[in-house]
Amino acid sequence: MESTALRQTDIPGFKGKARALYIQASTLYTRAGDEGRSDLLDEALTLAEKAHLSDPGNLQSCNLLARIQLRRGELDSAERWAGIGLGLKPDSTSILYTAGLIALEQHQLDQAEDYFARATRISRVATRAPVSLAHIHLLKGNFNEAFAEYRQLLQQHPDDVYLQSRLMEAAAGVRLDEYDAVLADELLQWFEFEGDISLLDRLTLGQLKLRYRAIQGERPLEITDLLDDPLLIAACSRFAMADPDLERLLTSARLSILTQTTRQLAIDNKLQPLALAIAKQTSLNEGSWMESDDEQQQIARLQTVGSKLLQLADAQSLAAASACCLLIAMYRPIQQTPLRPQLLPQRLQHPAFDQGVSQLLLQQLAEQEQRTLHADVIPQLGYDSQMPHPSPDFKQSPIAQLYESNPYPRWQYLGNYPASDYMDMLQKQFPGKLSHLSPRSQLNVLVAGCGTGRQALRLARFFTDLHVTALDLSLASLSYGRSRQADFGLSVDWIQGDILDVAQLNQSFDAIECSGVLHHMNNPLTGLMALSSILKAGGVIKLALYSRTARRGIQTLRNNLDTPTINSANQLRQLRFGLKDMDIGQQAGLSDRQIQEIVHSRDFYSLSGTRDLLCNPTEHVFDIAGIEDWLSRAGLKWVGMLASGQAVKLANEFFQQPAAELTPAQWQQIEKQHPQLFAGMYQFYATKPALADLR
Incomplete structure (x- = not known):
């Protein structure tokens, strides 16, 4: 996230031996971070305490002690030291910044925002407080504010990869009311970033629509207006034009x-x-665009x-x-x-x-x-690795056939973030709930139902020391992912197989990720139990499931139009056209709001996405309030919802609690008032308690 390295100064004001002790402690603190050694951190703590005792009025020793305890996870002690420092000098940018980092680690976003804002007002260059302030606004779902801040920071540091990635995250939630020619030029520059530029799609499409709307306010739009628009030309080759008006214009x-x-x-x-x-x-x-007979x-x-x-x-x-x-x-x-x-x-x-x-x-x-x-060398679960092709009796389920014909999702970009520790990330996401997790030299991770492999490759890229296995029914989907791994210099074990047969992997896993998969199985609980059986005691599992509330419109469409029987390209094009430009949605019993929710989904703008969204042969939906009981039947325990943006804001508004602490029943209360909050599925973590914990 943010760098916690202390600024190098000439250490003014130290008395006697406090100076030497501080230098030794600061050096060990830096080495501990570089080498990942807790013993050096403990030594740094001892020396920093001695430096403080030698000169109790020195601000820098307080700041160092707060940073050391922050890194050790002793947040109460870190907060106490930061408080002592602020008592010595309330307008110290370094202490304010450290206090902000501590509050952030405690998930006290309002307090962290206050500290970072105070440090920024004092100086925009003395600390990384402006970067952290933008990060807080992003976490709180204040996308326009975060975007403006990251945009300004990038003008000062255009090659900063971290800022580039965060800018694109903020851009995904930005809503602007006016066309900005300067922004249009900047978007063209941002398309060259190495990160996940698909996050720029909504902002780009919004700017294009605003431009064309302004032109149409003065005269009829002509094809030359499109020819002269470099943003449109560039965007068409980078992501699907997920907007009905722009689709009509381009067709x-x-x-x-x-x-x-x-x-x-x-x-x-x-x-x-x-x-x-x-x-x-x-x-x-x-x-996916509709075609006339002519x-x-x-x-x-x-x-x-x-x-x-x-x-x-x-x-x-x-x-x-x-x-x-x-x-x-x-x-x-x-x-x-x-x-x-x-x-x-x-x-x-x-x-x-x-x-x-x-x-x-x-x-x-x-x-x-x-x-x-790549398809020719992917082994099949349960068969000899030297005979990778499926045997004649391989299960040809409707789900397997769907994703064999329409591998999903189609993707181009992975993103670009600093590598971090997987378990450490989870402990920070859910403080106090996963304290049993301990650092390990290497984690064995399974992506069950990996589809086209994006999540498997993201895990391999963004987290250190993971051994990633990716399993899926569809050979076409697996080959899509495997063909991309060389582009990023990554290594993943790809295997074709059924989740129900995972015991044949003859492995146990520290973590399992299974997103958007179980709800397409005939019996989701049976699939979950199969995964639980190979999850180590104390291990974690990430799940993503369809919300009954969020998919009411789609469920109505599935039932009234029998969409699971729609599978050909021409049928899918006709379905899309009927929903987007005709009254087929109303005829099927959908409200205008439900039709718009479907038509503005990103998945609606590709054939594979449309088929997965609307025409899957098997689909189950869930109520979040019942998830804890469902998990317990598989020997698992709820940890928390993976929440961001609006969900974080609503958690605070409804319950004055961090989103990570909410129970499924509390999320159900919020969802009743905001039925599309989980349109992209419930995404949450569970853990498999150790036997002693169950007792």
């Missing part, structure tokens, strides 16, 4: 380009950047013409084939078309073939080829 632009270009099979240079951007967007959303017929003709041109393979034919392929790619991921076998490298790399189109197609085809290669 209209797509039709305009198709209509202007089909006959001559040559795309105007001015239209080329937008056409490429739409093609990249189509790859991201998997061709468009479908034109694409079918283009596929026939394109095939003949690729066969001829002369310069003139390949130039026309290039335009043909780009038009098709605006409607279909090219690797899913009949042209796929003819898109040979020597044809795509021919000088007559447009370079931009060539790069796009080669990248898409290479990604598909990589996934195929």
Whole structure:
């Protein structure tokens, strides 16, 4: 989180031997942090106490003692030392900053905010208090305030990776009412960050909508307005355009380009950047946009013409084939078309073939080829590792078939945060509830139902000394994840198999993460019990389950439209169009609010996301108040909800308690008043008590 390194000073005001003792203690404190040695921290404490006794009126020894005790987890003692320091000098930025860190560790966000704000008012450069203040605002869900602060800090430190990551977190919750041309330029710069830039999508889409709304207030919007918008062009290749208005705008632009270009099979240079951007967007959303019958017929003709041109393979034919392929790619991921076998490298790399189109197609085809290669080496649970392919009697459940056809979720970015200790993170998240956890040289972690592997790779990247195993039914999903691990220099054990068969792993795990999986099993409790059986006593499990309250609209849609039977690409496109632009939602019994909740979900903007969101063949929903009993039947005990943003604010408003301390019954009370609070699932931790604890 924040650096706790003490500032180097010339140590003014020390008397006698206190100076030497302080230097020794400070040096050991720094070494203890660098080397992770608690014995050095204990030595530093002894020397710092002696320094204080030698010179009780010196501020710096109080600050050092507070920092040492903070790192040792002795928060009451740390708070006492910070209080002594503030008594000596109430306007000390260093003591105020330390006091803020202690309050933050105690989950006293209001108190921490006050300390950091006071330090910032005194000086914005003497400490990292401005960074910590922005962090507090982010934790409290004050996104606009946090965003403005991180934005200002980044102007001063543009290469700070920590600030970049936090800015994007804040941006995910920002709501702005006016178009900001300066911000639009900054967004283009932020797209080059190494972190999870998909967090910038809502802010980007909001700015685009505000710009086009302003133009429409003066005159009709034209396609040239899109051609001249670098933010739109850049955004289309980076994340799904998860907004119904922008989707309508881009489908209209797509039709305009198709209509202007089909006959001559040559795309105007001015239209080329937008056409490429739409093609990249189509790859991201998997061709989820609705098509008219006429468009479908034109694409079918283009596929026939394109095939003949690729066969001829002369310069003139390949130039026309290039335009043909780009038009098709605006409607279909090219690797899913009949042209796929003819898109040979020597044809795509021919000088007559447009370079931009060539790069796009080669990248898409290479990604598909990589996934195929990785699928060939992923072992199957319960079978010999030398025979990785599924046996003929492998369970072909409807769920497995769904994710084999539509691997989910499709993702591009992992994020970029400093590596930390997994158990230490949990203890800080839920203070006092996981005190039994102890540091270990390496943790064995299972991601059960890993899907396309993003969470498994995030664990391997963001936490030190984890051995991560990723298990899933879908070979296509596993190969998606495995093909990406080399991009980040990570290592994960990928295994195809059923959660019900996890005992065949012949391993026990310190931690298990199972998000969005159990509610798709025929019997979620049976799956949980299977996972509990391989979780070590004292181990932790993270679960994410659908909320009955949050999914009422989707449950109504599933029942009245029989959406679990919808599985083809064209059916999914029609369902999306019916919900977004027709009255199918109202006919199915949904309120306007419920329709809008679906239409504004990120998952609604890809075929795999839509199918997972609305058309899953098996789905169970839960009431959070009953979770404790459900967990106990599997030998597990509730720890706490993983809460942020609005949930943190509501916990304080309703119960004047930190969110980590709320019980499931308390969360149920909040959810009754805020039914969409857990639209993204309940996410919570449980632990498996040791036998002695059960007794």
